[in-house]
Amino acid sequence: xxxxxxxxxxxGVGPEVTAQAVKVLKAIAQEFDHTFQxxxxxxxxxxxxxxxxxxxxxxxxxxxxxxxxLFGAIGDPKYDNDPSAKVRPEQGLLxxxxxxxxxxxxxxxxxxxxLLDKSPLKRHIxxxxxxxxxxxxxxxxxxxxxxxxxDGNTASDLCEYTRAEIERITHLAFKSAQSRxxxxxxxxxxNVLESSRLWRRVVTEVSxxxxxxxxxxxxxxxAAMQIILNPKQFDVILTENMFGDIISDEASVIGGSIGLLAxxxxxxxxxMFEPIHGSYxxxxxxxxxxxxxxxxxxxxxxDHFGLFEEAExxxxxxxxxxxxxxxxxxxxxxxxxxxxxxxxxxxxxxxxNPK
Amino acid sequence: xxxxxxxxxxxGVGPEVTAQAVKVLKAIAQEFDHTFQxxxxxxxxxxxxxxxxxxxxxxxxxxxxxxxxLFGAIGDPKYDNDPSAKVRPEQGLLxxxxxxxxxxxxxxxxxxxxLLDKSPLKRHIxxxxxxxxxxxxxxxxxxxxxxxxxDGNTASDLCEYTRAEIERITHLAFKSAQSRxxxxxxxxxxNVLESSRLWRRVVTEVSxxxxxxxxxxxxxxxAAMQIILNPKQFDVILTENMFGDIISDEASVIGGSIGLLAxxxxxxxxxMFEPIHGSYxxxxxxxxxxxxxxxxxxxxxxDHFGLFEEAExxxxxxxxxxxxxxxxxxxxxxxxxxxxxxxxxxxxxxxxNPK
Ligand SMILES: [Mg+2]
Ligand SMILES: [Mg+2]
Numbered sequence: 001x002x003x004x005x006x007x008x009x010x011x012g013v014g015p016e017v018t019a020q021a022v023k024v025l026k027a028i029a030q031e032f033d034h035t036f037q038x039x040x041x042x043x044x045x046x047x048x049x050x051x052x053x054x055x056x057x058x059x060x061x062x063x064x065x066x067x068x069x070l071f072g073a074i075g076d077p078k079y080d081n082d083p084s085a086k087v088r089p090e091q092g093l094l095x096x097x098x099x100x101x102x103x104x105x106x107x108x109x110x111x112x113x114x115l116l117d118k119s120p121l122k123r124h125i126x127x128x129x130x131x132x133x134x135x136x137x138x139x140x141x142x143x144x145x146x147x148x149x150x151d152g153n154t155a156s157d158l159c160e161y162t163r164a165e166i167e168r169i170t171h172l173a174f175k176s177a178q179s180r181x182x183x184x185x186x187x188x189x190x191n192v193l194e195s196s197r198l199w200r201r202v203v204t205e206v207s208x209x210x211x212x213x214x215x216x217x218x219x220x221x222x223a224a225m226q227i228i229l230n231p232k233q234f235d236v237i238l239t240e241n242m243f244g245d246i247i248s249d250e251a252s253v254i255g256g257s258i259g260l261l262a263x264x265x266x267x268x269x270x271x272m273f274e275p276i277h278g279s280y281x282x283x284x285x286x287x288x289x290x291x292x293x294x295x296x297x298x299x300x301x302x303d304h305f306g307l308f309e310e311a312e313x314x315x316x317x318x319x320x321x322x323x324x325x326x327x328x329x330x331x332x333x334x335x336x337x338x339x340x341x342x343x344x345x346x347x348x349x350x351x352x353n354p355k
Numbered sequence: 356x357x358x359x360x361x362x363x364x365x366x367g368v369g370p371e372v373t374a375q376a377v378k379v380l381k382a383i384a385q386e387f388d389h390t391f392q393x394x395x396x397x398x399x400x401x402x403x404x405x406x407x408x409x410x411x412x413x414x415x416x417x418x419x420x421x422x423x424x425l426f427g428a429i430g431d432p433k434y435d436n437d438p439s440a441k442v443r444p445e446q447g448l449l450x451x452x453x454x455x456x457x458x459x460x461x462x463x464x465x466x467x468x469x470l471l472d473k474s475p476l477k478r479h480i481x482x483x484x485x486x487x488x489x490x491x492x493x494x495x496x497x498x499x500x501x502x503x504x505x506d507g508n509t510a511s512d513l514c515e516y517t518r519a520e521i522e523r524i525t526h527l528a529f530k531s532a533q534s535r536x537x538x539x540x541x542x543x544x545x546n547v548l549e550s551s552r553l554w555r556r557v558v559t560e561v562s563x564x565x566x567x568x569x570x571x572x573x574x575x576x577x578a579a580m581q582i583i584l585n586p587k588q589f590d591v592i593l594t595e596n597m598f599g600d601i602i603s604d605e606a607s608v609i610g611g612s613i614g615l616l617a618x619x620x621x622x623x624x625x626x627m628f629e630p631i632h633g634s635y636x637x638x639x640x641x642x643x644x645x646x647x648x649x650x651x652x653x654x655x656x657x658d659h660f661g662l663f664e665e666a667e668x669x670x671x672x673x674x675x676x677x678x679x680x681x682x683x684x685x686x687x688x689x690x691x692x693x694x695x696x697x698x699x700x701x702x703x704x705x706x707x708n709p710k
Contacts, residue, residue: 075546081572083545083552083559090546120480120583141496141514146549153518155553159496160511189597191435191445194501198510217436224605225613228475228583242544246601250579258580 001305002035004066008059010044011089012279013289013340014072020291020344021070021298024317027351028302028310039066043096044074044089044279054092060099063270068301069100071274072294077281089279098138101267104169105135105244106176106300107276109231109251109261114322118256118331121228126254129231132180133251134173135244137265139165140195142241161195161240166202172266173238174210181235183214187223187243199240220247227251252276259290259330262297264304271304273297287339290328292318295347317350356660357390359421363414365399366444367634368644368695369427375646375699376425376653379672382706383657383665394421398451399429399444399634409447415454418625423656424455426629427649432636444634453493456622459524460490460599461531461655462631464586464606464616469677473611473686476583481609484586487535488606489528490599492620494520495550497596516550516595521557527621528593529565536590538569542578542598554595575602582606607631614645614685617652619659626659628652642694645683647673650702672705 007022009015022038029036041059048054054074063069074089096102111119111129119126144158177184186203188196200217207215218226220243226233227247231254239247252258261276275293283289296318302311321327325334326346332338362377364370377393384391396414403409409429418424429444451457466474466484474481499513532539541558543551555572562570573581575598581588582602586609594602607613616631630648638644651673657666676682680689681701687693 080546083556088546094547120477120585121475122477125475142547144511148549148553152553152556154515155549156499156513156515157548157550158511158513160509163508191430191443192449192497193512194503194510195512198503198507201507221600221604224579224601225608228605228608230475245576246579249576250583250605253580253583 001307002037003068003305004037004039005301006063006066006069007038007040008043008063008069008071009040010072010074010279011046011076012073012281012284014044014074014279016285016287016289016340017275017291017294018070018072020340020347021294023344023348024295024314024351025298027348028314031351032307032310034307043071043092045076045079047092048087048089052087054087054089055095060096063096063100068304069270069272070298070301071272073275073277073279075279075281094142096272097265098143100270100272101138102265102270102272103136103138103165104172104266105137105248106264106266107133107135107248107261109133109248109254111255112260112322115256115331120253126231129254131231131234131237131251132176133237133244133248134169134176134239135248136165136169136240138241140241159193159195159242161198163198163202166199167206170203170206170238173236174207174213177213177236178210182212183216183235185234185237186215186217187220187237187239187247188217189220189243190217191219195240203238223247224250227254248276257290257331258293259328260292260296262293262300264297264300266304271301273301273304287341288329289340290330291340291344292321292327295344313351313354314347316354317347320350321346356662357392358423358660359392359394360656361418361421361424362393362395363398363418363424363426364395365427365429365634366401366431367428367636367639369399369429369634371640371642371644371695372630372646372649373425373427375695375702376649378699378703379650379669379706380653382703383669386706387662387665398426398447400431400434402447403442403444407442409442409444410450415451418451418455423659424625424627425653425656426627428630428632428634430634430636449497451627452620453498455625455627456493457620457625457627458491458493458520459527459621460492460603461619461621462488462490462603462616464488464603464609466610467615467677470611470686475608480584481586484609486586486589486592486606487531488592488594488599488603489524489531490594490603491520491524491596493596495596514548514550514597516553518553518557521554522561525558525561525593528591529562529568532568532591533565537567538571538590540589540592541570541572542575542592542594542602543572544575544598545572546574550595558593578602579605582609603631612645612686613648614683615647615651617648617655619652619655621659626656628656628659642696643684644695645685646695646699647676647682650699668706668709669702671709672702675705676701
């Protein structure tokens with residue numbers, strides 16, 4: 001298969017971890033006789049530094065001309081604590097999602113047996129957890145109209161949703177549930193918010209087309225409790241943009257390491273794959289960033305194009321690295337100084353010579 | 356001291372647990388020679404059933420004519436899954452907070468040593484946790500303008516904040532931090548939301564008046580992780596209404612039982628005290644609801660009026676009941692069938708005859 005892949009390494013540890021994912025994809029291409037072409041472009045704070053824009057037009061054009069996007073991370077502390085900054089790295093990611101119509105963010109959350117003791121949660125609470133979160137990604141309050149009064153004393157953000165926005169991601173979530181445990185939990189705040197009541201109405205209607213899938217509902221504040229109290233109760237979680245941001249980050253701690261969690265952002269025409277960890281600027285260039293989330297997002301990319309065997313081989317390489325303690329310091333209890341690129345090398349070797 | 360106390364038992368288990376708090380307050384009045392006058396009024400689903408309104412005018416008038424309000428819980432499942440319902444029990448609570456100007460919701464979260472093993476989190480993660488959450492309660496998206504298009508296909512909610520709304524709760528949070536560990540963490544989403552950027556600006560300005568308190572910032576999605584990963588890092592958490600709803604419910608699981616957590620909702624003129632657990636309709640009239648949160652909210656009421664010794668005696672009674680396993684089934688590993696009112700009786704006895 002020929003694939004054109006846009007690589008957007010971004011800020012902080014983004015370039016280091018993305019380099020390992022590319023390394024692994026190149027090994028896959030070689031072993032399976034695929035042709036993967038990689039084209040690089042800046043995004044985020046590095047793009048602001050270069051061009052003044054967090055998402056330069058050339059980057060967006062490249063993304064539109066490729067089959068898939070491998071994304072690193074964006075964000076730089078110099079913008080976070082400056083409320084007066086007009087241009088922000090995060091705008092690059094938000095705009096990219098919007099421009100490419102990436103309306104569904106998909107995040108698998110799994111408790112790896114080998115890492116149960118890493119979790120802040122008790123073993124019996126998390127063992128067997130296998131959740132897939134579908135977060136709406138291009139609507140809601142993050143994209144709604146923002147206002148600041150002239151005197152600077154009143155500010156507002158609008159959370160708006162349309163039936164069409166809700167329907168399309170609802171279909172994806174229910175289809176996914178059909179090949180899983182056949183349960184969708186809608187997380188909303190329908191007892192207070194009008195937009196949540198629209199979600200509940202539309203999702204209930206769409207669910208009629210999936211009679212084999214059970215639908216239930218949870219208010220977002222209760223969901224924030226239930227994810228800690230009993231994560232095993234969930235199969236597919238479906239929710240709007242901001243609730244999904246909060247709930248999926250909360251759920252990310254279950255597995256014991258955010259450095260393992262990959263994600264996909266898909267729309268009707270484009271798809272982007274990225275680790276869920278942020279730019280982690282404190283770790284930049286230290287060789288300590290865990291590349292596994294980025295490598296697993298490369299596996300999700302292969303899945304997206306039906307290359308299941310290839311994706312599986314990457315996942316086997318990852319599991320082998322975890323078992324043999326060939327991991328970065330965040331996970332490693334045995335060896336010192338196994339660097340970001342050493343982990344990538346190990347998985348590359350595994351693909352070249354699977355044992 | 357003479358206190359007029361409005362008692363609003365509400366729905367579900369509200370009446371049962373509130374009855375225990377009243378029992379305990381009566382014991383305090385007797386022991387310390389105070390005069391507490393209790394007046395009852397309906398709120399929530401029971402008020403809708405009686406009058407058609409979740410907050411009847413007579414209830415609101417009573418609250419305004421009293422010194423403090425002891426509140427039970429509201430909510431009934433018959434309204435939750437009916438998106439077409441025009442009147443909802445929760446509106447009663449929202450309206451009460453708004454009408455009485457109860458702009459700050461205060462929630463202490465503590466890990467009791469005797470209950471560490473009850474928590475879904477590991478012992479070493481939570482031991483020593485002592486957080487106080489200040490949640491803005493009368494602004495933001497829960498109260499913003501709600502719209503539903505005529506065709507029913509577009510819905511929106513507005514999140515709006517003013518400088519004045521932010522300033523007043525910020526002062527309360529910083530004053531509280533001064534008698535604690537001198538740290539305030541503002542939870543927001545300032546990298547995306549205009550309203551969050553206003554929060555960050557105003558809180559930063561107000562913090563200049565409290566040089567002895569350290570201020571730091573956390574994005575809400577990161578906060579949802581940090582509360583599980585390392586709850587001990589927090590002292591006072593300050594946040595807007597919806598973030599506070601989610602974060603404080605999430606934090607409520609730390610201590611291992613939501614049945615122990617009390618809260619205060621205060622404004623410049625009125626104050627209301629309530630357990631944080633909801634109406635828990637499945638448990639109604641079974642005698643299994645834990646009354647301790649309601650009893651501890653009575654203690655917060657006494658603190659509010661400077662009756663520190665009295666409040667402390669209640670807390671001692673509670674700790675004694677926990678130690679001796681005189682608790683409802685949710686906590687009890689030793690005795691069966693200790694009912695809601697038995698727990699109240701024990702703490703009442705303790706107050707009459709402290710040992
Ligand atoms: Mg996030
Ligand atoms: Mg809540």
